[in-house]
Amino acid sequence: MIDVRNVYKTFYSRHRVEALVDVTMQVDKGEVVTIIGPSGSGKSTLLRCLNHLETIDRGEIFIDGIPLTDSRTNINAVRAEVGMVFQSFNLFPHMTVLGNVTIAPIKVRRRSRDQSEGIAMQLLEKVGIPEKANSFPSQLSGGQQQRVAIARALAMQPKIMLFDEPTSALDPEMIGEVLDVMKTLAREGMTMCCVTHEMGFAREVCDRVVFMDEGRIIEVGTPERMFDSPDHDRTRAFLAQII
Amino acid sequence: METVKDLVHNPRFRSTLSWIALALILIGLVAGTFHTTKKVEYIWRWEQIPRYVLFKDSDLIEAQEDATVIALDRDGSDTVIVAANFLDEEQYYTVPSNLVTVSVGDEIRSGQVLAQWERWKAGLLLKGLILTLEISVLAIILGIIIGLFTGLARLSGSPAPKWLAIGYIELIRGTPLLVQIYIFYFFVGQVFKLSNFMAGVLALSVFAGAYVAEIIRAGIQSIHRGQSEAARSLGMNYYLSMRYIILPQAFKRILPPLAGQFISLIKDSSLVGVIALVELTRAGREIGTSTFNYFEVFFTVAALYLILTFSLSMIVQFMERRFAVSD
Numbered sequence: 071m072i073d074v075r076n077v078y079k080t081f082y083s084r085h086r087v088e089a090l091v092d093v094t095m096q097v098d099k100g101e102v103v104t105i106i107g108p109s110g111s112g113k114s115t116l117l118r119c120l121n122h123l124e125t126i127d128r129g130e131i132f133i134d135g136i137p138l139t140d141s142r143t144n145i146n147a148v149r150a151e152v153g154m155v156f157q158s159f160n161l162f163p164h165m166t167v168l169g170n171v172t173i174a175p176i177k178v179r180r181r182s183r184d185q186s187e188g189i190a191m192q193l194l195e196k197v198g199i200p201e202k203a204n205s206f207p208s209q210l211s212g213g214q215q216q217r218v219a220i221a222r223a224l225a226m227q228p229k230i231m232l233f234d235e236p237t238s239a240l241d242p243e244m245i246g247e248v249l250d251v252m253k254t255l256a257r258e259g260m261t262m263c264c265v266t267h268e269m270g271f272a273r274e275v276c277d278r279v280v281f282m283d284e285g286r287i288i289e290v291g292t293p294e295r296m297f298d299s300p301d302h303d304r305t306r307a308f309l310a311q312i313i
Numbered sequence: 314m315e316t317v318k319d320l321v322h323n324p325r326f327r328s329t330l331s332w333i334a335l336a337l338i339l340i341g342l343v344a345g346t347f348h349t350t351k352k353v354e355y356i357w358r359w360e361q362i363p364r365y366v367l368f369k370d371s372d373l374i375e376a377q378e379d380a381t382v383i384a385l386d387r388d389g390s391d392t393v394i395v396a397a398n399f400l401d402e403e404q405y406y407t408v409p410s411n412l413v414t415v416s417v418g419d420e421i422r423s424g425q426v427l428a429q430w431e432r433w434k435a436g437l438l439l440k441g442l443i444l445t446l447e448i449s450v451l452a453i454i455l456g457i458i459i460g461l462f463t464g465l466a467r468l469s470g471s472p473a474p475k476w477l478a479i480g481y482i483e484l485i486r487g488t489p490l491l492v493q494i495y496i497f498y499f500f501v502g503q504v505f506k507l508s509n510f511m512a513g514v515l516a517l518s519v520f521a522g523a524y525v526a527e528i529i530r531a532g533i534q535s536i537h538r539g540q541s542e543a544a545r546s547l548g549m550n551y552y553l554s555m556r557y558i559i560l561p562q563a564f565k566r567i568l569p570p571l572a573g574q575f576i577s578l579i580k581d582s583s584l585v586g587v588i589a590l591v592e593l594t595r596a597g598r599e600i601g602t603s604t605f606n607y608f609e610v611f612f613t614v615a616a617l618y619l620i621l622t623f624s625l626s627m628i629v630q631f632m633e634r635r636f637a638v639s640d
């Protein structure tokens with residue numbers, strides 16, 4: 071479903087930063103993969119490359135067989151199939167919750183308003199806040215906003231969902247409600263790629279854990295093996311710090 | 314001693330004192346103006362002014378020759394009097410229905426007044442005000458369109474639109490509006506055969522467009538990058554994300570500076586008087602040269618501009634309150 075081959079990316083801000091170095095990984099259909107690693111390890115950059123929010127310098131990325139690096143590829147069509155959830159929610163503040171969830175299906179998929187609103191209400195039901203449909207994002211708590219953001223991404227009926235530290239900006243008591251939604255999705259068979267520090271989530275629903283450091287993938291394994299007996303010293307050091 | 318000190322530090326006493334000071338300053342200003350005009354021995358003739366805004370004009374319709382009324386045809390609120398002379402040649406006179414005094418079969422004489430009535434007509438100042446309003450509204454609409462596209466071009470990643478936009482903005486902001494109006498009138502107007510009205514409107518629109526472009530650019534840049542990333546990640550293309558996500562939010566933020574720009578534009582429209590458009594200021598000058606009542610005329614002109622600009626800022630304040638719902 072996701073095929074990343076020998077990807078390199080370098081940022082030139084104040085210093086030269088090698089964000090991704092020879093990154094290769096695959097995610098199969100229905101698989102849930104968590105990317106962990108210290109901050110600045112390139113895990114968010116990798117995730118953002120998967121829907122072309124960042125361009126890569128070298129290498130190839132295929133989403134459902136379609137090459138992102140080919141200039142003939144319609145990136146917007148690929149993005150419509152890849153949902154993304156951001157750390158800072160990024161809800162559209164000038165629209166109601168229902169407006170946020172229906173705008174893309176109506177304008178991009180060209181579905182009717184009635185049909186889109188029907189699907190939107192089902193999704194809001196699923197994430198547990200149908201009663202907030204007509205509220206504005208500023209009237210919601212962080213956890214509620216993030217659940218709306220998940221519903222907004224799901225409304226496009228994507229084949230893949232990307233989560234970029236979805237719980238990092240949340241107060242601790244709201245993390246659970248967002249993780250519950252993600253767990254439900256994982257069990258329903260959604261292909262998911264998550265950057266997160268929630269090791270409990272990774273252990274419970276993940277098929278594989280990817281550990282990154284300094285732009286490189288250090289090791290990949292099942293949650294049990296990665297958490298209980300990591301091969302690498304750096305993985306061990308990182309896990310010792312956060313658990 | 315203590316009570317005086319208390320009084321001085323009492324906020325209510327201080328506020329009262331400030332109000333009294335304000336009243337004194339205003340009274341002083343009015344008295345000063347009054348005294349100054351006394352000194353220059355100016356004779357105020359405020360009664361002259363209203364007729365330049367609205368005046369009553371009398372209209373009358375006279376019969377052209379001796380004839381007999383043969384029919385009265387109602388046509389809306391008017392009535393057409395049909396009369397035939399001795400050669401059976403018909404004549405038609407259109408008068409307001411309620412003023413018809415003749416009936417079918419009546420003889421009418423040449424020069425007879427068939428109807429006489431008075432009606433209000435716009436004076437030179439009101440005509441000037443309307444022209445100023447027309448020019449300003451058109452220039453604001455065109456300015457927004459030009460500014461929007463230039464602002465987007467200015468933010469474009471590709472060099473052609475970006476540098477064209479920068480060039481246009483710098484050119485317009487670096488030259489006087491008066492000179493631009495002359496160029497639009499003498500050069501662009503000649504080449505494209507523009508009326509002086511069109512030349513004036515275009516000069517003002519192009520001028521406003523450059524400033525609006527910078528305001529729109531700043532507005533778009535002030536919207537958090539996450540908004541466009543979220544829109545793009547949902548598969549929206551550039552147009553959709555601008556149209557439904559970025560611009561609505563940016564517009565809300567740039568309303569105050571935009572309103573300031575358009576208030577300037579209304580005031581700057583006074584410059585198109587130089588290309589023979591009798592807008593408000595030019596109308597004032599023409600009345601001044603014929604009556605020498607410059608003081609009253611230009612106080613009135615200023616007040617009329619104030620009505621336009623104040624209305625605009627009221628409209629914008631209303632819009633701001635409407636848009637504040639989602640905050």
